Amino acid sequence: MSENNDQKRKNLKVIQFDKNKNTLIESEQPKETFKDVGGLDEVKKKIQMSFILPLQNPEYFKAYGKEAGGSLLLFGPPGCGKTFLAKAIAGEIDANFLHLELQAILSMYVGESEHNLHDIFEKARELKPCVLFIDELDAIGGNRHNMRQHHERMLVNQLLLELDGLQSFNDEVYVIGATNTPWYLDPALRRPGRFNQLIFIPPPSEQERELILSLKTAGKPQTSLQLDKLAKKTVHFSGADLTQIVNDAIELAIERSFELGYLQPLTTDDLQQAAKKRKATTLEWFSTAKNYATFSDSNGDYQFVLDYMKENRIR
Numbered sequence: 001m002s003e004n005n006d007q008k009r010k011n012l013k014v015i016q017f018d019k020n021k022n023t024l025i026e027s028e029q030p031k032e033t034f035k036d037v038g039g040l041d042e043v044k045k046k047i048q049m050s051f052i053l054p055l056q057n058p059e060y061f062k063a064y065g066k067e068a069g070g071s072l073l074l075f076g077p078p079g080c081g082k083t084f085l086a087k088a089i090a091g092e093i094d095a096n097f098l099h100l101e102l103q104a105i106l107s108m109y110v111g112e113s114e115h116n117l118h119d120i121f122e123k124a125r126e127l128k129p130c131v132l133f134i135d136e137l138d139a140i141g142g143n144r145h146n147m148r149q150h151h152e153r154m155l156v157n158q159l160l161l162e163l164d165g166l167q168s169f170n171d172e173v174y175v176i177g178a179t180n181t182p183w184y185l186d187p188a189l190r191r192p193g194r195f196n197q198l199i200f201i202p203p204p205s206e207q208e209r210e211l212i213l214s215l216k217t218a219g220k221p222q223t224s225l226q227l228d229k230l231a232k233k234t235v236h237f238s239g240a241d242l243t244q245i246v247n248d249a250i251e252l253a254i255e256r257s258f259e260l261g262y263l264q265p266l267t268t269d270d271l272q273q274a275a276k277k278r279k280a281t282t283l284e285w286f287s288t289a290k291n292y293a294t295f296s297d298s299n300g301d302y303q304f305v306l307d308y309m310k311e312n313r314i315r
Contacts, residue, residue, distance in 0.1 A: 050197055073195040073197065077180065079240025080201050095131045098130055117155065203282045230268070236280035253265065283314070
């Protein structure tokens with residue numbers, strides 16, 4: 001990266017809500033880039049080709065009368081790193097990162113939730129270039145036909161307006177949505193110019209699982225841990241699943257320390273015992289996704305989920 005880009009990144013900010021979810025505050029720009037995302041080579045390649053490279057070469061867009069903006073929808077099992085990947089995308093394009101948290105915009109007063117959502121988009125436009133990350137997109141942009149409450153439908157309408165309405169100025173505002181259940185989204189959100197680019201984020205591979213386990217056990221009192229063997233036994237486990245295994249194993253080590261009266265290190269046996277009590281939470285997600293991909297996927301949006309399941313022998 002050039003010195004100009006290095007200096008540019010120093011001036012960037014992460015904008016998040018305070019602990020009371022009332023006020024937007026600034027923190028240091030994360031330094032994550034694709035180099036920090038272990039594995040997911042095919043995912044990163046797809047994002048590079050369909051999202052990042054066009055943004056880095058805006059002259060191609062201008063030649064066809066298009067603005068330098070865009071949107072992506074990351075989906076997959078919970079706990080597989082969609083938020084981390086969104087931050088890495090912001091790092092790749094040297095953009096500010098604004099994390100929209102659902103609980104921070106919802107209000108009991110009529111019309112205020114829509115107003116709060118508008119304010120978030122206005123903040124993103126003010127901070128451009130900016131990646132606006134909307135987690136749990138289905139909670140904000142669910143299918144309006146299934147909504148009984150008028151205010152819920154109005155919030156979806158406001159989101160659509162912000163994405164492409166006449167009063168929306170989203171040049172250099174890059175909206176990235178994340179959801180575990182893309183089939184629950186309002187169909188209007190999937191139209192061209194909105195969240196029409198789907199990126200499937202699968203569970204970590206064996207090599208990625210070993211890396212996650214290494215990071216989660218780093219700095220803990222431990223014996224020589226055989227993380228490679230544990231990685232082989234935790235097929236289909238998400239990053240969140242692996243984190244829970246490590247936490248459970250640590251509790252075993254602490255319990256043993258109290259029983260013996262002195263500090264006991266974390267052992268491979270602790271990790272293996274903890275793993276035996278856990279099942280991959282991604283399997284339930286795949287079961288649901290398979291039903292939608294098989295019976296309700298007229299456009300073939302989820303075919304790669306079926307391909308992944310076949311390749312990895314998930315039934």
